Each structure stands twice: as C-alpha cells, then as structure tokens.
Amino acid sequence: MPDMISFIDLKAQRERLKDQIDAAVIKVLDEGRYILGPEVSELETRLAEFAGAGQALSCANGTDAILIPLMAWGIGPGDAVFVPAFTFASTAEVVVLAGASPVFVDIDPDTYNMCPESLAAAIASVTEAGELTPKAVIAVDLFGQPANYPALAPIAREAGLKLVSDCAQAYGSTLDGQASLAWADALTVSFYPAKPLGGYGDGGAVLCKDEVLYAAMKSVRVHGEGTARYEYARIGLNSRLDTIQAAILLAKLSVFGDEIQMRQRVADRYRAGFGNAVKVPHVISGAQSTWAQYTIEVERRDDFRAHLAEQGVPTAIYYPIPLHLHKPYASYPVAPGGLPVTEAAAHRVLSLPMHPDMSDADVDQVIAAVAGWEN
Structure with a gap:
C-alpha cells in the first residue's frame, strides 16, 4: 500500500x-x-x-x-x-x-x-x-x-x-x-x-x-x-x-498571489488527468478560484473513498449534512420547493488533496488513484 x-x-x-x-x-x-x-x-x-x-x-x-x-x-x-x-x-x-x-x-x-x-x-x-x-x-x-x-x-x-x-x-x-x-x-x-x-x-x-x-x-x-x-x-x-x-x-x-497560481496548477493537472472518471469542479465563467478545496462528485462515495485510501490518497467531505437538516436549524424556513440540489450534492461530493506545495509525484498519485476507479 x-x-x-x-x-x-x-x-x-x-x-x-x-x-x-x-x-x-x-x-x-x-x-x-x-x-x-x-x-x-x-x-x-x-x-x-x-x-x-x-x-x-x-x-x-x-x-x-x-x-x-x-x-x-x-x-x-x-x-x-x-x-x-x-x-x-x-x-x-x-x-x-x-x-x-x-x-x-x-x-x-x-x-x-x-x-x-x-x-x-x-x-x-x-x-x-x-x-x-x-x-x-x-x-x-x-x-x-x-x-x-x-x-x-x-x-x-x-x-x-x-x-x-x-x-x-x-x-x-x-x-x-x-x-x-x-x-x-x-x-x-x-x-x-x-x-x-x-x-x-x-x-x-x-x-x-x-x-x-x-x-x-x-x-x-x-x-x-x-x-x-x-x-x-x-x-x-x-x-x-x-x-x-x-x-x-x-x-x-506576500506570496499569496503566487500560491493561488500554484493551486491552479494542481487543479489543471487534476482536470486533465481525471478524464471522465468523476465529475470535476465547474468554475463559473470569468472566475479565478483560490481552490480552497478540489471537490468532485462521484457515485458510491464510500467505496470510492476506500479505494483512494488504499492508494494512499486521503479525502474529506464538505458537507455531509446540509445545515437545514441539523436539529438546531430544522425549524427555520427553506426556499419554496425545498433544497433538492443541496441534499443530493451532500451524498456525492468528495474533496481531494489540494495545497500549493503539492509535488508532481503526489499529484500523479492522486490522478492514478482516481483514474483507476471502476465505477
């Protein structure tokens, strides 16, 4: 492993x-x-x-x-x-x-x-x-x-x-x-x-x-x-x-502008390397993201996380339970028709390693693990 x-x-x-x-x-x-x-x-x-x-x-x-x-x-x-x-x-x-x-x-x-x-x-x-x-x-x-x-x-x-x-x-x-x-x-x-x-x-x-x-x-x-x-x-x-x-x-x-571009480099490599294995992030037209997280969507999330862990790739879920479903917030109003997109995304999103100092070897390891997933 x-x-x-x-x-x-x-x-x-x-x-x-x-x-x-x-x-x-x-x-x-x-x-x-x-x-x-x-x-x-x-x-x-x-x-x-x-x-x-x-x-x-x-x-x-x-x-x-x-x-x-x-x-x-x-x-x-x-x-x-x-x-x-x-x-x-x-x-x-x-x-x-x-x-x-x-x-x-x-x-x-x-x-x-x-x-x-x-x-x-x-x-x-x-x-x-x-x-x-x-x-x-x-x-x-x-x-x-x-x-x-x-x-x-x-x-x-x-x-x-x-x-x-x-x-x-x-x-x-x-x-x-x-x-x-x-x-x-x-x-x-x-x-x-x-x-x-x-x-x-x-x-x-x-x-x-x-x-x-x-x-x-x-x-x-x-x-x-x-x-x-x-x-x-x-x-x-x-x-x-x-x-x-x-x-x-x-x-x-003093180095933050450079680090945003370093994160962008990782994001670009991820997008090119993942192919159609997962749903990659969509950045709104005209935007520069800081890539605080690199969040993808995948079916069978638990199985996918286990697969990545076996390949030495850690993951995190932001956010597994939408706020309106937590007890302290359950009594507050929601938009007409409810929040179906929110609730669906909470079951499918998954964040991958992302930071400005990622080595090429680490990026390659993530790409190989994701691309090797058989959905």
Missing part, C-alpha cells in the same frame, strides 16, 4: 516562509505591542489593496467577520437573512446569534454556490408570508470560487437587501477580474490555518466600501466603543486580531 500523502501540507509552506515568519514574530515579541499593534493596521491596508477595493477591518475569527456587519446594520429579531444550507455552520449561526432568522436557499448543481432562482423564490415567499422582514443575503464563495454575483446582486438590490460575500474560503478569488466586493456590501474572510490564506490560529477580516458601515463595524469589533475610551455607542464584541497573527499573515500575503 502506498504511503498516505498530505491532504493539506502546512509544514511545507512553513519551511518556505520560515525565516520571514520567524523574523516577523520576533519583531512583535521584542516590541511587545500584542493588541492592535502596527502589524494589524498594515495587514488591513494590504488586504484591501490585494482585493483592489474598500477598507479592511481585522477581527478574531471568520465567524465574527460575518456577524460584525449584521450587528452594524442592526439586523435582529423579526428579520430574515437568506443563506445557503450547503456550507459551514458559521454562515447560518451568525444570523441566529444576531437574533434574526436564517432562510435556507438551494444551490447551483455545478458550482455548489447559491442558486439565484431559489433566492428570488425564497425572498418572494418570505415577503408574502409577512412574518419576517427580509434584510440581507449571505452568499458563500464555496470551495474557493465566487458565487454568481452578477445574478445575485440585482435580486438583492431589487428587494432592498444587504449582500454579504462569505469569502472565508475564497479571499483572493475574482470574477471578471474583480473581488466579490464589487457586488457585495461586505466581504468576509477567515484566516483559519487550513484556509488558502491561513494564520497559525484563528483570525478573520471584513472588507467594505461604505465609510459609515466601516465606522460602525470598527465600533462593534471592540465592545461597541464610541468616540472616547470607555464610552459605548452600541452592543459589541471582543473581536480583535492578535498582532502576532497579523505579522504571520503579512508574511503569507
């Missing part, structure tokens, strides 16, 4: 950037400015520059990054926020934490991102029922590629809704050369270690173009602070990004 390759190899990246990261961390330790030190503001500037728009506000984690704009907008009890069910818990969790109601929307069968038609139907249904007030849409840029914002944004605008790009897995992705902030009111980022731009602990950020929103979010980030210390303008959070994490992320951001 071949040796098991790495699903995500953070150690290899660490070796490439070791000197740069070590120097950055030691600088923070020597200076002792651990909370909102200069590296934090520098990172925020660099994040906005890399995205090509807006201002960035760092925070403690990617979950808070989504919650902060909801709180800044005053979204709460009696409000509806439209979210996909095929995503990590944070997307819907923050809606409930804000006191509002998530409304689950179906996905596109090829990109796994929010389906515009299902969104429009969900908004119309909630509006007609009159029990909740539609306030916002959170579209997830799943597996590294942007959602169909040219289709989603007009639907949100027509209904008077705020639009959030949950870009936790896809910071650095573009659509027609632009970050999703070109269409969204806010773009949220996670720096969880396994993300394409990951730190060595939790961290997050939210980007926006509205100065008023930025000021409100900055207040929310630090206990709702007002214009003076120990003066509070609103209910807030304790959600500051550590200076050490900011220093690490600055080092990683």
Whole structure:
C-alpha cells in the first residue's frame, strides 16, 4: 500500500516562509505591542489593496467577520437573512446569534454556490408570508470560487437587501477580474490555518466600501466603543486580531498571489488527468478560484473513498449534512420547493488533496488513484 500523502501540507509552506515568519514574530515579541499593534493596521491596508477595493477591518475569527456587519446594520429579531444550507455552520449561526432568522436557499448543481432562482423564490415567499422582514443575503464563495454575483446582486438590490460575500474560503478569488466586493456590501474572510490564506490560529477580516458601515463595524469589533475610551455607542464584541497573527499573515500575503497560481496548477493537472472518471469542479465563467478545496462528485462515495485510501490518497467531505437538516436549524424556513440540489450534492461530493506545495509525484498519485476507479 502506498504511503498516505498530505491532504493539506502546512509544514511545507512553513519551511518556505520560515525565516520571514520567524523574523516577523520576533519583531512583535521584542516590541511587545500584542493588541492592535502596527502589524494589524498594515495587514488591513494590504488586504484591501490585494482585493483592489474598500477598507479592511481585522477581527478574531471568520465567524465574527460575518456577524460584525449584521450587528452594524442592526439586523435582529423579526428579520430574515437568506443563506445557503450547503456550507459551514458559521454562515447560518451568525444570523441566529444576531437574533434574526436564517432562510435556507438551494444551490447551483455545478458550482455548489447559491442558486439565484431559489433566492428570488425564497425572498418572494418570505415577503408574502409577512412574518419576517427580509434584510440581507449571505452568499458563500464555496470551495474557493465566487458565487454568481452578477445574478445575485440585482435580486438583492431589487428587494432592498444587504449582500454579504462569505469569502472565508475564497479571499483572493475574482470574477471578471474583480473581488466579490464589487457586488457585495461586505466581504468576509477567515484566516483559519487550513484556509488558502491561513494564520497559525484563528483570525478573520471584513472588507467594505461604505465609510459609515466601516465606522460602525470598527465600533462593534471592540465592545461597541464610541468616540472616547470607555464610552459605548452600541452592543459589541471582543473581536480583535492578535498582532502576532497579523505579522504571520503579512508574511503569507506576500506570496499569496503566487500560491493561488500554484493551486491552479494542481487543479489543471487534476482536470486533465481525471478524464471522465468523476465529475470535476465547474468554475463559473470569468472566475479565478483560490481552490480552497478540489471537490468532485462521484457515485458510491464510500467505496470510492476506500479505494483512494488504499492508494494512499486521503479525502474529506464538505458537507455531509446540509445545515437545514441539523436539529438546531430544522425549524427555520427553506426556499419554496425545498433544497433538492443541496441534499443530493451532500451524498456525492468528495474533496481531494489540494495545497500549493503539492509535488508532481503526489499529484500523479492522486490522478492514478482516481483514474483507476471502476465505477
């Protein structure tokens, strides 16, 4: 049996950037400015520059990054926020934490991102029922590629809704050369270690173009602070990004553009090598994915996973149970007609090893294992 390759190899990246990261961390330790030190503001500037728009506000984690704009907008009890069910818990969790109601929307069968038609139907249904007030849409840029914002944004605008790009897995992705902030009111980022731009602990950020929103979010980030210390303008959070994490992320951001292309190289080789053995990812026209995950579809998933394991290829399933089928979320509304595409995909998707430091030998091992599958 071949040796098991790495699903995500953070150690290899660490070796490439070791000197740069070590120097950055030691600088923070020597200076002792651990909370909102200069590296934090520098990172925020660099994040906005890399995205090509807006201002960035760092925070403690990617979950808070989504919650902060909801709180800044005053979204709460009696409000509806439209979210996909095929995503990590944070997307819907923050809606409930804000006191509002998530409304689950179906996905596109090829990109796994929010389906515009299902969104429009969900908004119309909630509006007609009159029990909740539609306030916002959170579209997830799943597996590294942007959602169909040219289709989603007009639907949100027509209904008077705020639009959030949950870009936790896809910071650095573009659509027609632009970050999703070109269409969204806010773009949220996670720096969880396994993300394409990951730190060595939790961290997050939210980007926006509205100065008023930025000021409100900055207040929310630090206990709702007002214009003076120990003066509070609103209910807030304790959600500051550590200076050490900011220093690490600055080092990683310096090579992030190159790493996106390194991931693209792996994705291109996979697509060419797999043939018709599995359903390979479909990237929306005009998009650059960050390839947070390389997610395929296959029948007989359990058998396929066992086959790959025998060939030394690890796999992961994102996400085996859609959110609307979990007990804490089962009472919340879903789009008219239910979520059939979401529920079908959850039984067939499978993610393969993907990281910028994959060797040719590892890529070859994955290709041989997948191509050798007899469905």
